[in-house]
Amino acid sequence: MVTSHYTGTNNTANATLNIKVNAPTLNYSGSPFTYVAGTPISSLSPSGSTGATGYSVSPALPAGLSIDPGTGIVSGTPTSTVTAANYVVTATYSGGAT
Secondary structure (H helix, E strand, O other): OEEEEEOOOOOOEEEEEOOOOOOOOOEOOOOOOOOOOOOOOOOEOOEOOOOOOEEEEEOOOOOOEEEOOOOOOEEEOOOOOOOOOOOEEEEEEOOEEO
16 A cells, blocks of 8 residues: 655655555465384475475474475485374475465
């Protein structure tokens, strides 16, 4: 939205400019995932994170699984059973993170 106001005598005008920039979305299609200990998983690639400069996950993934810090791809072979949990993947960009 842009609004402007002409003040007259000084030949000046004021404008208010409201800008909203949405963060990119980050998604791993198919979530939630269930895996079997000792069986390799199909690699998981993130979508919606074009231009990301790095990736991280919290808490740490179950033993045997890892995230590539450059691509966000999750891969590996889980080595033991764990209780279901939520893992937050963060994609970093030059202007912030999502």
